[in-house]
Amino acid sequence: MSPAAAPEIRYQGKVHELQKELMGRYYAELTDIAKGRSEKKNAHLLIAGNPVELVRAFDMVPVFPEVNVLQIAARKASLPLIQKAEELGYAVDNCAYVKADIGLWQSGYEAPYGTVPKADLLLCNYVGCNVYLNWFEHLAELTGAPAVNIDIPFIRSADGEPSREDIAYVVKQLEELIAQLERITGKSLDWKRLVRTVELSAHVGEMWSEIKSLTKLRPAPYDAYFDSVTMMAVLYCLRGTPEAETFFEVALADLKERAALKQGPLPEERFRVVIEGPPPWPFLRVFRDMFTRWGAVAVASTYSTVGGIWEFGFRHDPQHPLESIARHMLSQNLCNRSFLQRYDQMERYVNEWDADAVVIHSVKSCRLFSAGQGDMREYFVREKEVPTLLIESDLEDPRYFSQAQLRNRIDAFFEALTQRRITAAADLAAGGVA
């Protein structure tokens, strides 16, 4: 039942090349700021539900500690940073993103891909993770940078929509933020520029949504988990810029072409899966191969919505920039939604993207996001009769990754799916009930 060796074909086309170029330039700009070669101001932001359009409208550069540290993990360099934070007293089971970032600060913010500038503003947005709130508080204390937090009410409605009061509450805070950004940059807000930034975000959202719908096709032209992360880097770090717009124009055209040619990321698409949870960055390739060898392709992933959900219709609105930014911060991110909304999102993926199974990758150092995933597994297995696998490692800390155990579970899962397909096919051939 062991499948053939992992095929070597991987999608590394224009999208990946252009991403590399853009992200290289982005980090070069951050390095210039850090080294005093650029006068630009920067704000450190969190991925989920941030107001990056406002930051861009002030010609400030957003810095994303999560993106910084996940890239360090992907280069297998996160453990020494995590250990530095543990020497300071951070607990072993504390969020490993936080620890890696604290370790990075202790290392003078020198990363393998460039230098991260010290924040001119620590712009936290509380979307359900109080650990992240503490993260930015710690950075404020350690670096002396000013910190603000935008308080985002949890989405309490059954339909996942924020109330008018919720939106007004966030808009009010954005207005206060504008005043703060004006003080930092010494410039008044250029409303036209904000509108233009929001327009660019809206267009990018439109294209990203279209890209996401392409994986409804058979075969899916790209892997909606492992290849989405390539596009997510641009979506988050460069959203609201003309570069991001160009990138998504290229990506959409390229992936559409692949879809028309019926090219997928693997020679044969045997299983279509929905993946929940962030990837184990220190072992991304190894982890991907565990699926590749079974011909399993992700057709949708919740992780690709951690910084925004566009595939169900949300768009930034240039007519109402602040309200639409507020709406995005409130409801269009994974972390601020209830478990029932998370179930609903995954169920739509299973049905509308026509998936065979769900794979939940639980994160050991993030109990906040992972708590409840056992119930989630049971919900899909028992109530929806969708084969669902729950596996666990970590997004940043390599010590939680046990290759043999993960592979064993993944192999067993696809073995079982394969076996059931063969039985069903045999029944059908025998004229029985499949």
Add this chain to the structure above:
Amino acid sequence: MRYAVGVDVGSTQTKAVLVDEKGQIVARSLIDTGAYLVRAAERSLEACLAEAGVSRNDVGYAVGTGYGRFKVAFGDDQVTEISCHAKGAWHLFPKTRTVIDIGGQDTKAIKVSDRGEVLDFAMNDKCAAGSGRFLTNSAEALGMDVAEIGAKSLEAKNPVRLSTVCTIFVETDILSYLASGKKTEDILSGVHGAIGSRTVALVRRVGAEPEITFTGGVARNIGMVRSVQEKLGLPVNVSPDSHYTGALGGAIFALERMTAGSQVLA
């Protein structure tokens, strides 16, 4: 006569089972895995063939399973022990719908179809809490042989309640109970109760549908069988070949491949 073989290279022990064309067990072997997995697989096959008096040329198909499955150099295929335990348990007890397997380092609950296919499974996480190793460490802490502790635990009059299922911390827990004058059997009852509870919680995750078959080396421990039955409130099947269930499942897969010839999965 042609034969099929399954070799289960586990974390602690390597098992091999040889079956004939009817699926009857012809021979079985059991050795310590040690550090050289390829050799362990080889030795277990040799031992099995020697017991059966069968030549290697008469083996039509071999399946490797267990953590060392990719080290079964002579294997025609590899199948995870999850699929193999399901298959083996179903072969021994065809009405099996739930399999409990407690191995050296992990514990599994497997939901099985009426054809021995895996429908769902749940396993302990990366930590070996509540696995066979927990019993071995407990036995060592008490200066006993692991083969004796199950029966001894049944003599308990006032079972202790262990606060941990951690395979490492259990030793200090046991020492503190010994220091406070608790009897060995009462401590052992606590040890078996702790694993039983954890195992049953795992079983409930896939649904405890009868018949339930207990497989793996730990199924030889009468104290564990009683503990699991008591906590489930249901009887469990235990075969004298429970320790060989994974290898047997591998042999049955091998037999299916051998007879079907072309119907190799994937």
